[in-house]
Amino acid sequence: MFRIVNTKTGPGDMDQSTDIDIGSRLKAVRLAAKLSQRELARRAGVTNATISLIEANQMNPSVGALKRVLDGLPMSLAQFFALEDAPAASKPFYAADELVEVGKGKISYRQVGADLRSRALQILVERYAPGADTGRVMLRHAGEEGGVVVRGRLEVTVADQVRVLGPGDAYYFESDQPHRFRNIGPEPCELISACTPPTF
Amino acid sequence: MFRIVNTKTGPGDMDQSTDIDIGSRLKAVRLAAKLSQRELARRAGVTNATISLIEANQMNPSVGALKRVLDGLPMSLAQFFALEDAPAASKPFYAADELVEVGKGKISYRQVGADLRSRALQILVERYAPGADTGRVMLRHAGEEGGVVVRGRLEVTVADQVRVLGPGDAYYFESDQPHRFRNIGPEPCELISACTPPTF
DNA sequence: TTTTAGTGTTCACGATCCTGAACATTCTGC
DNA sequence: GCAGAATGTTCAGGATCGTGAACACTAAAA
Structure with a gap:
């Protein structure tokens, strides 16, 4: 062979x-x-x-x-x-309206770049409408992820820990821990997140 | 053995x-x-x-x-x-004032979490004062990086491509390409970036 | 029950890794 | 020039990988 x-x-x-x-x-x-x-x-x-x-x-x-x-x-x-x-270099810049929407409903995930397969990193602009919730069934997948809140307030649950994050606050954890995101406030919440490896 | x-x-x-x-x-x-x-x-x-x-x-x-x-x-x-x-889990939440400052001068890099050695991902809140510049000597290191502009405007150079990004705009490229960031506007610029593997 | 198809495990053997040592080459200092 | 020390390369052989085939077990179908 x-x-x-x-x-x-x-x-x-x-x-x-x-x-x-x-x-x-x-x-x-x-x-x-x-x-x-x-x-x-x-x-x-x-x-x-x-x-x-x-x-x-x-x-x-x-x-x-x-x-x-x-x-x-x-x-x-x-x-x-x-x-x-690292594959062939694609275009490095993405205008705000070029980000690819990969979420739906009350949660919007706008992704930097379309083809994830060849990438080490997934970067998202996430927007949670009031009441938006990733669900009672906690998410679990391999890898690590983190993010920073830009606007509004968001309740983040990681394993047995819960905290409400506001603008400038951040989180970082291993993705195999059960986690959940929820907007419990009256205004929309926006945050920028990154995870590796890409898991969509 | x-x-x-x-x-x-x-x-x-x-x-x-x-x-x-x-x-x-x-x-x-x-x-x-x-x-x-x-x-x-x-x-x-x-x-x-x-x-x-x-x-x-x-x-x-x-x-x-x-x-x-x-x-x-x-x-x-x-x-x-x-x-x-991925090593042992540390605390998942970071208040805005807990982010670790790792930059200096006109450029502020506020990092999510302190110990990078064990992490797959480095997430930064970057703030460029008017006139701030990562320098004429282009940066180069291994890995991939990306980010989203939150406030202000920033000129980003990747290899032979140059573009001015505003709020909501994003970039993503392989870090071994020479790159440079510069705030050429009158107001401070803030962005949130991620790179893997951590390179500080 | 018997058959069939699925699961993961174990074993002998040929192919390959990895070592320890020798080899060839290029420097530097004298 | 010649020693000496550094570099990367090549080779025989014991140790290990990876295969192909058999084994043992379970679940569902006939």
């Missing part, structure tokens, strides 16, 4: 769905840290041969081995692969 | 610096997708034995193998490992 990336044809042109150019990536971060193969190998507790072979895409390292190597930089696996996910 | 995580002692108690509980994580995301080991194996093009052994932490899969498995879900490596980085 074909596994090794042929960097001679250009790492950007390869079939992304089957293989990854780990080698170039590792070399880039190693050089950014100004380390030699041997020095990184020493810190990571692997041999310099391993680093060499990985960078040359002449082997397919195990997750554990790659983690040990990255620990020597140091860098997390998530950070390392986050570099992989 | 010890490589396999003993899940019987509790995956949360293990030495995070050396090993990862890939097994539980994979099982969680597989079940979230409502797939059996065999069905996932079929989609991923691996054998069900591989899935079983990985989930039982009885082997240390290669990066390529894990990628093939995750492609079957589908989920990226970055997303998968982003789940790993």
Whole structure:
């Protein structure tokens, strides 16, 4: 089975769905840290041969081995692969009326950018009409999320904690904790939120 | 060398610096997708034995193998490992005056939460005084970032593109592109931004 | 009950990783 | 020029991965 990336044809042109150019990536971060193969190998507790072979895409390292190597930089696996996910640059600017509405009813979620699949981050402008509620059944999904209230007041529930946030107040939690948002005031509430990975 | 995580002692108690509980994580995301080991194996093009052994932490899969498995879900490596980085829950709410100031001079960055090391996401309330400028030397770092302007106007430069954004307008780009922020108007500008991974 | 289809687990074996050591090359200092 | 130390590369071999096939179990259908 074909596994090794042929960097001679250009790492950007390869079939992304089957293989990854780990080698170039590792070399880039190693050089950014100004380390030699041997020095990184020493810190990571692997041999310099391993680093060499990985960078040359002449082997397919195990997750554990790659983690040990990255620990020597140091860098997390998530950070390392986050570099992989960055695709072709699309347009960087979005006018207020270009934001994509992905909510409905009393809750409006206006999303920055349309195609989420290739992104590490989902940014939303959320607007809760008076009485709007994400529901008694608490939401749960993987990842982390946070936000800042811009206008109005919002009751936020995270696990067993409840608090009413006003303009300038913020929240941040891991999304696998049950959570709920509710506008219990008389005026609409607006906030800007971000979460990773995108979960819509 | 010890490589396999003993899940019987509790995956949360293990030495995070050396090993990862890939097994539980994979099982969680597989079940979230409502797939059996065999069905996932079929989609991923691996054998069900591989899935079983990985989930039982009885082997240390290669990066390529894990990628093939995750492609079957589908989920990226970055997303998968982003789940790993989430540590113990801290307090989820932050009052406006609790945000940590990390900027200086004409630019104020007020950060949601203090300890970034363990987080996947950095959320900032940014405030640019009239004339404030991140500098002619363009910023560059790894990851992705985006934001929404709340008040005032801001000139944003990304690579060779320049645009002035007003309230409600947004931006999103990969951080390795050179970028610059500048308040060229007479009034202060405020925006809320997010980036991953945290880069301060 | 028996059959069929589904689940996850275990095992032998070929393929591959990863090491330890040698090799080739390029510097720097003398 | 020649030692010395640094760099990255290559190779044999033991350790491990990943497969293909069998196994044990459960649930639903005949």
